[in-house]
Amino acid sequence: MASPSRFFTQKVDPSLLATNQAVAFRDYGRPADVLRLVNRPIQNFGDDKILVRILAAPINPADINQIEGVYPAKPPFEPEIGAVAGNEGVAEIVAIGRNIQGQGNHQVGNLVLPLYRSFGTWQSYAAVGPNDIYSFAPRKKVPILGVASMAINPSTAYRMLNDFVSLMPGDYVIQSGATSAVGQAVIQLCKIWGYKTINIIRDRPDLDTTINHLKSLGADVILTAEQMGTADTRQYLKALGSPIKLGLDCTAGKVASEIARALGPGAPLVIYGGMSRKPLLFPVSLFIFKDIQVRGFWMNRWYQHCPHLERQTMWEDLMHYMEKGELQPPKFNTIPWVTSTPTSSSASSSSTSSLSGTDGEGLLKAIRTAINGPDGGAPGTPKKNILIMDSDYIN
Amino acid sequence: MASPSRFFTQKVDPSLLATNQAVAFRDYGRPADVLRLVNRPIQNFGDDKILVRILAAPINPADINQIEGVYPAKPPFEPEIGAVAGNEGVAEIVAIGRNIQGQGNHQVGNLVLPLYRSFGTWQSYAAVGPNDIYSFAPRKKVPILGVASMAINPSTAYRMLNDFVSLMPGDYVIQSGATSAVGQAVIQLCKIWGYKTINIIRDRPDLDTTINHLKSLGADVILTAEQMGTADTRQYLKALGSPIKLGLDCTAGKVASEIARALGPGAPLVIYGGMSRKPLLFPVSLFIFKDIQVRGFWMNRWYQHCPHLERQTMWEDLMHYMEKGELQPPKFNTIPWVTSTPTSSSASSSSTSSLSGTDGEGLLKAIRTAINGPDGGAPGTPKKNILIMDSDYIN
Known part of the structure; x- marks a missing residue:
């Protein structure tokens, strides 16, 4: 498994925060029409936040329905870029703000799961509050794709x-x-x-x-x-x-x-x-x-009203079963998160224009194919698709 | 309300036990085809039984479905006469066997409700065990038709x-x-x-x-x-x-x-x-x-599995509401239980032939009309029919 994290540090490169990339939509509609790859600078990482790096994020039917606007759980929309797609995934803690160090179980290098829907997992990084994530030490034998797709x-x-x-x-x-x-x-x-x-x-x-x-x-x-x-x-x-x-x-x-x-x-x-x-x-x-x-x-x-201890028991049980090989994740079609790397000049704060670089288009095309294709993630088909932000981490 | 019981005695006239009359069916089918008025001598009243006189018995959709054979609760069939129709009704205790005097709340003159379905309430008398009936003192202001139709x-x-x-x-x-x-x-x-x-x-x-x-x-x-x-x-x-x-x-x-x-x-x-x-x-x-x-x-x-106390609380509540005039029974179409009175010779123990006397035919005809008529007790129509064995008792 798993390369060690590249970010065992509290110091975060400012260019990193500026160049976060996300798959987002400004209007509800067909994913092929409305999804765009955008720069979404992490502007609010600071002393009260935790910075996480997304490792893998499934493409679930609920994600698609949410993009189409027919899902009851609506995502938050940000000015200009709209809503970041993706409700599920696993991330890694790369930095912890000064004011919340020692709070909870959060440690740099820990894996985390989102504690709320509409997290926006189809992006590279996110700055979150300490109560927004469930944090745990990575375990050697637990498959990262299993953890990424465990919460739903x-x-x-x-x-x-x-x-x-x-x-x-x-x-x-x-x-x-x-x-x-x-x-x-x-x-x-x-x-x-x-x-x-x-x-x-x-x-x-x-x-x-x-x-x-x-x-x-x-x-x-x-x-x-x-x-x-x-x-x-x-x-x-x-x-x-x-x-x-x-x-x-x-x-x-x-x-x-x-x-x-x-x-x-x-x-x-x-x-x-x-x-x-x-x-x-x-x-x-x-x-x-x-x-x-x-x-x-x-x-x-259930997640909206669940007692924390019941959620923890469930997730620990599931990881324990995966560790023992008794619970296997489904077969995934993996989609590598390959985006164009913006130059420092294009990574300005006027970052809401969609990337038209070859790599960005490639990612969007792969997502569109996954959603619409015969083996895509649409309802009724068993094959599941998952975005892989760090292929070194897949075991 | 209510004539006093004619049977405040432990001594039961043997001819009474021999001349009990019942509406029964030997085969499932259309009520008009299969219902017959039969002599059903009460042969097993003795020291361990309670003799009750039925006062009123509703004709419910479930009774009809049971006669048709499409109801999941099947009645017991007796040799020759078949099953006595009727699941609901109110009766009066007229005699208590020697061995069970003082058991429970049973007293001559008390009203009783059946504690099991397929009781066979469309008849004049029944001999029952002390655990087959719920027994309570009659109350002046509780309408007897309300009590008769309370259990369902x-x-x-x-x-x-x-x-x-x-x-x-x-x-x-x-x-x-x-x-x-x-x-x-x-x-x-x-x-x-x-x-x-x-x-x-x-x-x-x-x-x-x-x-x-x-x-x-x-x-x-x-x-x-x-x-x-x-x-x-x-x-x-x-x-x-x-x-x-x-x-x-x-x-x-x-x-x-x-x-x-x-x-x-x-x-x-x-x-x-x-x-x-x-x-x-x-x-x-x-x-x-x-x-x-x-x-x-x-x-x-519910009755099959209910705690006795919950059933008692419910029935006492309902009678309390009826007593206060807050719960009215539905409007009933009353059908008087008028049967031919067999002579002592015809009341022999070979009693399974249906009565063909004018009064018996009149009762069957009234039941058939109630079941099949436009205002009958069939599903979908609100008007309810009830057999009245003792019209003096109706208040």
Whole structure:
């Protein structure tokens, strides 16, 4: 792993603060139209701030929806440059302001995760307050891409498996979207905690490969969406010998109805996505006579109200599982953060014009391709994209 | 109120035990086809039983569904006569077996409510165990039809208002089916407890009369189903100044979707019926971003698992409210329990042939009309029917 930090110092080069580069948008719209690479000088780093260097930042569906303006969590807009994109990522502390040294767990060289959404992780540096970040010493065996993508997807899986029903070893959990990053985390966490998973995936050309991959993660049962609702499948699920205690759905439409039907009495069905863009449809009898409960989960809401200790426990657990190799990050398509290096003259404070250098255009093009391409990060596709600001740091 | 009981005695006339009459069915099917009036001698009244005389028994949708065989709670079937219909009603203790005298609160002359479904309330007498009934002294001002119909509809309203969210005075509750027996109880209980109600009703010829009646019960806001979903109504509901804390629905279909949309963040929508016979349809975003919860309520399930003290508190509260005139029973269409009086010879133990006397046919015909008629007890119609075994007892 990991080159040592290049910034084990409290002295920050002023040119560094002036040349921070960010992917930002001034108006909501199609990412290909509105995203721009801009100079965003770090003007407010001082005695009360911590300077962090972003190491890696995923491109999540929520980021895209936020750029499109259809996500309920709105980013802060700055004069002229607009909003810096990106909600998730891992950074490294490179300097700590004089007035807050010794506060909390913050140390130069520590890794940090943002403690609020709309952090703006698609940039090189950020100056933040001591309460804006969760800080921890880097661990050799914890993959940096796993940490960079820990706060949304594996955390969603962790909470959904813990917060809606009390599961016991041997209990069944049924989920759709099992190939997604959340779905893969659900499989692995269930394996760790002794729960059994029934995993619903779309039929696909590489079905056998997909099945083998999910089984290697610990999946117990795998069914295709097309198999759901058939008499054979209903019979099979009934004959498991143990009622299904929890349902997780990110697809909506017919599959969600079939999951609800398969659940045991009183079980919750937790909705955390709607990839089919269809509504949810349930027969009344499932609620009245079978006491099914339909709930929703949004990681963002949980973080807004969570007790700090619960968040810490969750993240430490997840890193512990990654350290032991029991929880693997999803396969990422990595996009190197290659920007043109502005000359000192172009790094003036009139920095809101978009960079048109070849490297900047290359980065934007890679992001556009990641978002729009067939294997991009759009909803419905399992392949995830991640921006890599420091490739030396990837282990 | 109330003639004094004709049976303040421990000595039970043997001919009485032999001539009990019941409305029963041997096969599931259309009530008009399968219901029969039968002699059902009380053969097991003895030292360990309590003999009760039924005073009044509602005809509920659940009774009809049970006769049709589509209700999940199945009645016990006896050889030859089949199952006695009727799940709800009030009875009077007329005799107590020697071995259980002094047990519990049971006294001759007390009123009793069944403690289990499929009690078979559509008959004259029943011999029951001491744990099969809830026993209490009659109270002058509590209407007997209110007590007879207390265990299902007002109890459903009571539980739904108490068990899903903690309401405070001034909080808003929104419900569909506001003219139903449950709906009217919801309005009155909310009035008693200081909650405000938004009531959705079908458009109808006598709309003004209906609105005036619901307002007289304490309804705060009344909207027609047709008004739900319009921009005006959505705007009106948003502008209430206080989020709606609880939704109750017995209609499913479009109205349920609109109720879900009107709810405040985190509010539960409780489903207790599906009169439109349509499924429930919800957009995914209501669950994820607004944290709406869809739950079900079935009175039957609650009684199966309820703590005795909670049931007692609920029923005593409801009788207290009725005594004070704050909770009125719904308007009933009363059906007198007029049967032919078998001669002693026809009251033999070979008693499973249906009575064909004029009076027996008259009762069956009245029940059939009540079930099938335009103002009958079928789902979707507010008028309720109730069998009256002792008209002297009605106050």
